[in-house]
Amino acid sequence: MKIRYYVDPESGEPHIYKQAVSEAEAGSPTEEIQMKQSKFPPGWNEDRVKRILAHYETQTEEEAVAEGEAAFEAAGQTVMEVPTELVPKVRELIAKHG
Numbered sequence: 001m002k003i004r005y006y007v008d009p010e011s012g013e014p015h016i017y018k019q020a021v022s023e024a025e026a027g028s029p030t031e032e033i034q035m036k037q038s039k040f041p042p043g044w045n046e047d048r049v050k051r052i053l054a055h056y057e058t059q060t061e062e063e064a065v066a067e068g069e070a071a072f073e074a075a076g077q078t079v080m081e082v083p084t085e086l087v088p089k090v091r092e093l094i095a096k097h098g
Contacts, residue, residue, distance in 0.1 A: 040049065059067070072079050082090050 040046070071077070
């Protein structure tokens with residue numbers, strides 16, 4: 001699998017730097033990674049993961065931007081900025097809700 005990053009035009013850095021994710025966690029942009037995880041979350045399986053990866057690996061930059069913009073307009077969802085140090089607590093709350 002090839003990992004692609006959105007490069008922030010202001011900083012020139014991969015998008016992960018604003019997401020509190022280290023390069024070690026995200027992997028190298030050109031590193032080949034073999035999926036070894038055999039357990040998937042409920043409703044997920046290897047086929048679904050492969051389909052999603054194929055979607056994003058073949059997506060053009062324009063398609064990625066359009067998909068991101070559409071997420072901001074999705075009914076029934078809210079997109080907001082959260083201070084990085086609060087992200088674990090927010091994830092915990094969402095997990096309890098879901």
